[in-house]
Amino acid sequence: MALPQSQAKSDSNNLAGIAVAIAVLATVVMMIVPLKPIFLDMLLIFNISIAILVLLVTMFIEGALEISIFPTLLLITTLFRLALNVSTTRLVLLDGYAGQVIEKFGTFVLGGSPVVGFIVFLILVIIQFIVITKGAERVAEVAARFTLDAMPGKQMAIDADLNTGLINESEAKKRRKDIQREADFYGAMDGAVKFVKGDAIAGIIILFVNIFGGFFIGLLQKNLTVTQAAMKYTILTVGDGLVTQIPALLISTATGVIVTRAASEANLGQDLLSQLFGYPRTLYIASGVLVVLGIIGLPPIPLLTMAAVLGFVGYRMDRTNKETAIAEIEKAQEQEIEEIKKPENVVSLLNVDPLELEMGYALIPLVDVQQGGDLLDRVIMIRRQCALELGLVVPPIRLRDNMQLKPNAYSIKIKGVEVTNGEIMIDHYMAMAPGFDDGSIAGIDTKEPAFGLPAKWITPQLRDQAELAGYTVVDPPSVVATHLTEVIKTHAYEILGRQDVQGLVDHVKQTHPAVISELIPDLLSLGDLQKVLAGLLKERVPIRDLVTIMETLADHARMTKDTDVLIEYARQALARQIVxxxxxxxxxxxxxxxxxxxxxxxxxxxxxxxxxxxxxxxxxxxxxxxxxxxxxxxxxxxxxxxxxxxxxxxxxxxxxxxxxxxxxxxxxxxxxxxxxxxxxxxxxxxxx
CATH class of the missing domain: 3.40.50.12790 (FHIPEP family, domain 4)
Known part of the structure; x- marks a missing residue:
């Protein structure tokens, strides 16, 4: 009978946990129980393999949280290396032999000279201790501090996205968990790097213990000469140090790679190639500098060889970038064609513009700047005027031609539905009498579209005469702009949407955060606030003083949630401005x-x-x-x-x-x- 998948996964996790626990206990036991040289050789090779594996993993991951176990892994590998150091030191001092791995490493590096081998080993330890470990320690400390300091801001950003509906509850929960994991990771790394530092110090101490301890044991107990004792125990000490310090160096490098990765969206290799060799111009310049150095007297063969390599790489990258750009353009065009062919492409047609002004073809000169049209500038001024008078941020107004309209006609739409229309004579002026029209000015009778007042279309030649007679004379663009302004003011309560209210709330939050935190969402929802503001705009009450409105709502929303009553309270707070x-x-x-x-x-x-x-x-x-x-x-x-x-x-x-x-x-x-x-x-x- 097959086990359920969840139960099998649970059993596998339990076995893995038991195996790790046994391995850690066995590491501690290694410090006490002597090991055979053959078994010690296997453990030393295993130590090197683990170090190589960890370094490679850190180069291929895209984010630090993909190896969140790294601080604990750092502790375990450090403990394992120290246990190996104790075991090898025991064999070196007792038997003068610690396996083939240590002997081969020591013979290979020394090259027949104990002094040179000792110096090489010492340089490796200094590199690890002073350069890599010290730098990684500082970076980890700073990263931990900055990550913890940034946590409140990140939490507030998640709450803001959740309140505005940009993310759902599950996404917000996931982001909060990632932030907590990131803080825990860098906090743990800040402490775990200290293990690497201590391991380097322990390596130096063990080096001197092995050399001097082995030297005296060889002289006093093994009856070796001074040269024989120095040669033998130097080979073993250096071999022991290399076998353990090379994995330590790899782990330290991996630590540095982990804590220095920032703002990355790919693995280390991809980032390195794209960011270092992704600019052909810099490669050309570097190649030219090397050529100049080779000409002025420095060794020409290596310099010119490297210059040729950089120049070739720059040429290939330049060509590759151009081919990639062309391929992306072609791909975008193909995708656009495919999108047009798709049946679901009609979804884009469901988008509705908040405000539209459609015009017949004869009115296009009003918009065309090359023909002297300034209606676009007037629309911008209308939005500014509505912001100042009503406190409403009018959404962008789409202007378009409509061949189905009469040549001189225009239509104003709100959310795709026509609310009013008009007709103007582009080569005439509209004249409105101050009182009773005595007929002294000849023209075509009409009505002013915004307020329905009687008016006349007169020729430009009669403009001065009409103004002297007391008529109000306006040009066609002003007629359209006035009509559009009046429509916006009359229907402002329909134009104001929840997203617009959210924008107003965010604006107030920058200067008066206490008002927003008290009112939204504990006392009123965003929808309730929209109803109150729309109710004020419906009677043309400006909502520019949002702070006063929101403070008033915060005072009374605890007693009632009736938006009609809240509107009356808001009106009373704005009484001076209204009257x-x-x-x-x-x-x-x-x-x-x-x-x-x-x-x-x-x-x-x-x-x-x-x-x-x-x-x-x-x-x-x-x-x-x-x-x-x-x-x-x-x-x-x-x-x-x-x-x-x-x-x-x-x-x-x-x-x-x-x-x-x-x-x-x-x-x-x-x-x-x-x-x-x-x-x-x-x-x-x-x-x-």
Whole structure:
């Protein structure tokens, strides 16, 4: 019967853990129990093999976490080398023989001269101790410090990506785990490098113990001459040192490679070739320098040979880079053709532009800079104006021609749906009379598209005459720009999306992080904040003062989550900014139309609260009477030269606005709580 895959994997892991534990215990036992020379030879070769394997692995990995076990491996290999040192020292001093591996290494390096062999071995130890180990120790220390210092910032970045929806919970969990593993790895490496340093020091001490101890043992116990003792024990000592220090040098190099790898997306070989030999110009320059050095008197054969090699490598790299660039272009073109052929390519057609301005072909000169068109510059100014007046970052407005439109017509779309259109005469000016049109200016009757006012299209020759007669004269680009601006202001609440709100929140977070951390997401979600801001924009209340709005929401969101109520609180916080637009010029007087107390009471009683929200349940016939009375009063006040402003109780304001917004869309409705004590309210009418 076959075991389940999970159980088999668990059994394999258990066996591996038991094997490693036995190996570590056996390493410690080696320091106590004498070993046979043949067995010691096998362990020495195994030590060299492990060191070579570790060095090669560090060169082929792309990230340090791919060998996260390295600090522990460093400890185990160091312990193993020390155990071998103890075993070899025991055999050298007792028997004067420690196996063929040590003897061959010593004879090969000494070359017949004990002094030269000793010096070579000493140089290897110094290189390992002073250069590689010391440098790796410092790099590991700095890497550990910087990694730990960067942890809070990385955690905050993950939380920000998670809150904005760029990553999901599982990806965030994986990233947090990687950050923790990275911190643990470099922290462990900082301590593990100390093992390598201690191993180098131990190697130097064992060297002197073997030489001097063996020399005296040879003289006193083995009855050897001074020359024989010096020669024999120097060969054994140097061989022992090389057999153990060469693996130590390899491990130290691997340690340095691990802690110095940074910002890598490939293995060491690929990085080395691409970054060192990836610039043919530098290879050409280096080749030229070597040629010059060979000409001025330095050995010409090696210099010119190396110059030729570098020049050839540079030529090959240059040619390879050009071929790769051409291949990438061809591949991109092929992929583009394949994408067009794919059925799923229609997905790209689902993208909808937030704002579009489509024009007939006769209006193209308004956009063409070479023909004097400045509509693009005006669009940029519109976005700046909306940012200053409304606090709204208007998304880019796409301008395109549409052959299906009339030549002089244009269409304004929001999210792919037309909201309004217009028609202009590109070779005329639009003239609007200051009051009653007496017909003194000849032209083609029309209506101003933004506000629906009566106007005329006049020829350029009549422009000066119209301006002298008091007409407001504007050119065609200004007509389109004004209409577009009014559409943006009217539909700003539709344009504002969650991603736009996130951008505003990130902007506020840079200067007022405490406000954001208190409000989002504990008190309000991003969607709730969007509803509040959209509700303000719907009545053209600027949201530029986001700090005040968010502080107000933070104060009241603990008591209610009803966005309608929160909108009213935000309006009260922005009262001064809202009311100043409706004051009589140069005064503190606010002309208003009030509501009859009985009407206010009827509206208050008609407000119904349900679990799905609050709405106004007024009798349709009574609602029609209210709207009719309102329209009559608004017309009367407008004829007096005042802007109609309704003043009512705070609880009634929102519902009266919703009741009347279809009949009088631009009607301003204020509550008593939005009127400052320093203002003088002037009642100029009443809705009964």
């Amino acid at each position: 100043k637009s409706y004051l009589l010029p140069g005064t503190n007087q606010l002309p208003v139309i009030s509501l009859d107390p009985g009407l206010e009471n009827n509206i208050r009683e008609a407000i119904q609260q349900t679990e799905h929200g609050t709405y106004l349940a007024m009798d349709p016939m009574e609602a029609q009477k209210v709207i009719a009375a309102l329209v009559k009063e608004v017309e009367r006040v407008s004829q007096m030269g005042y802007q109609p402003v309704i003043l009512c109780a705070p609880i009634v304001r929102l519902y009266f606005k919703r009741l009347t917004e279809r009949a009088v869309p631009q009607l301003v409705v204020l509550s008593y709580n939005e009127i400052g004590t320093q203002l003088e309210v002037q009642t100029i009418g009443m809705v009964r």
